[in-house]
Amino acid sequence: KxxxxxxxxxxxxxxxxxxxxxxxxxxxxIYNLQWFRQDPGKGLTSLLxxxxxxxEQTSGRLNASLDKSSGRSTLYIAASQPGDSATYLxxxxxxxxxxxxxxxxxxTVIP
Amino acid sequence: xxxxxxxxxxxxxQRGTSLxxxxxxxSQVTMMFWYRQQPGQSLTLIATANQGSEATYxxxxxxxxFPISRPNLTFSxxxxxxxxxxxxxxxxxxxxxxxxxxxxxxGTRLLVL
Numbered sequence: 001k002x003x004x005x006x007x008x009x010x011x012x013x014x015x016x017x018x019x020x021x022x023x024x025x026x027x028x029x030i031y032n033l034q035w036f037r038q039d040p041g042k043g044l045t046s047l048l049x050x051x052x053x054x055x056e057q058t059s060g061r062l063n064a065s066l067d068k069s070s071g072r073s074t075l076y077i078a079a080s081q082p083g084d085s086a087t088y089l090x091x092x093x094x095x096x097x098x099x100x101x102x103x104x105x106x107x108t109v110i111p
Numbered sequence: 112x113x114x115x116x117x118x119x120x121x122x123x124x125q126r127g128t129s130l131x132x133x134x135x136x137x138s139q140v141t142m143m144f145w146y147r148q149q150p151g152q153s154l155t156l157i158a159t160a161n162q163g164s165e166a167t168y169x170x171x172x173x174x175x176x177f178p179i180s181r182p183n184l185t186f187s188x189x190x191x192x193x194x195x196x197x198x199x200x201x202x203x204x205x206x207x208x209x210x211x212x213x214x215x216x217x218g219t220r221l222l223v224l
Binding site for chain 1: 215218
């Protein structure tokens with residue numbers, strides 16, 4: 001069974017810092033990997049989707065990389081802002097449909 | 112994109128009762144899913160809601176406990192039956208159009224007393 005781990009579980013940084021969130025998965029036979037953001041009391045917002053054939057995706061200040069062979073992905077957030085405070089979830093899919101989620105990294109950006 | 116709404120947004124229920132959660136998507140989607148997020152945990156897939164046929168359940172989840180309907184391409188319901196305090200969770204509906212981004216609803220927060 002696919003297991004997804006995220007490190008660190010919690011992170012607190014001052015505003016303006018660049019930061020990296022890590023995700024690892026045990027089964028490298030994935031179809032795609034998606035990074036989500038979860039805000040308290042709200043659902044999940046998709047940030048970046050990386051297909052298994054891709055190495056990275058970028059959206060604004062966010063950059064996600066994928067190394068399928070080693071079972072790792074990173075989410076890089078540049079110039080962090082207080083509005084980036086949320087829980088970040090990594091999820092992998094074998095088929096493109098059902099996703100296995102990590103336990104998340106709770107990020108706090110201090111003004 | 113797809114916008115997903117869920118009803119109710121939250122509820123407090125008594126042990127032994129059942130609750131039906133509705134999920135509405137603003138446009139036709141290919142796949143719809145139901146997830147559970149227990150307190151302090153990440154999301155776990157309950158089942159895939161199949162249009163016009165029985166849902167496909169993940170290991171550890173059964174139809175008698177979590178009956179699911181999907182009468183069309185934009186709507187699905189999840190019922191949590193014979194509830195116990197262990198069912199207290201956030202239940203999330205999600206959808207996609209095949210090989211693309213997964214969209215999620217805001218979740219239904221359930222507390223069982």
